[in-house]
Amino acid sequence: MIAILFILINLSLNITASLNAVAVISSNYSNETVDDYDKILCRGCGIDLASSQNIISKLSPSSQQSFLDTLFNTENVLIQILLSEFFFNFPVITTTHSSCVGVGEWEDSENWFPDYQWKPCVCSECGTYVGWVFKPIDLDISDTDTFFVLILTNIISETFLDSTIIYPK
Template structure:
């Protein structure tokens, strides 16, 4: 029903401004990010944003999670382990441990492990601004791409039995 309603709004010329139609269209195509291990909703792609790390080994832009030009950064920890992450303003995760200022990929931010609140799988890290720092964003999350899935991708994995495809 909701999809039909959105279709009508986007294809009707009554008094909706072009801006309103673009806004509704943009929100309609966004998707939830899910924990790869248990499938719990952990974030909304609406909150993805570009927060560059000066320590990124590689930066790339891709269309994913219903958004265009999502920044993907390849980061390497002190043990040589590589992670591809996306940065997001809001995520549902349990922060584990006290904030750690050492070895942060984002200067001026301390990090804590961000875990799925449902199953405990590490999703990435929460980065929190220090008290004496003048950062424009107080906190954000770096989600590991290998540990999250887009809901549209998971929907594509579900096959309808042939008996229903008449």
């Protein structure tokens, strides 16, 4: 009789502990805010290059075409088609921040954004060419005016990439 009572008390304590754990998890989940921002990844290796919260609409006067679309879980993203001096078209977006690394010297030559210097930008992990970094030529303008132009064909959305993964059953 004592053994059965001991088992019932122990079982009751385990159930109470489990219910408390579920309540804590549940309350933590309900207090969480959903992060609507998507990560922008290097298509070559998958490293984080930027967040969709860093996307800006920096229109180039040299843009061949521009339009708004929903990308990276963000509405009204400005997509531009920029033409290089070698007649390559680049569909691009602009961001305020990126982990890509600028390589080479700053160029002052004719570019898509007047009053800015530029240099190519590569993925810090795999070296894939992902775009350009631009900074103001005028040193009186703050460093916060630096921005990045990322080539759409060289980046991918983390949400999209996750949707292509098939988990084992």
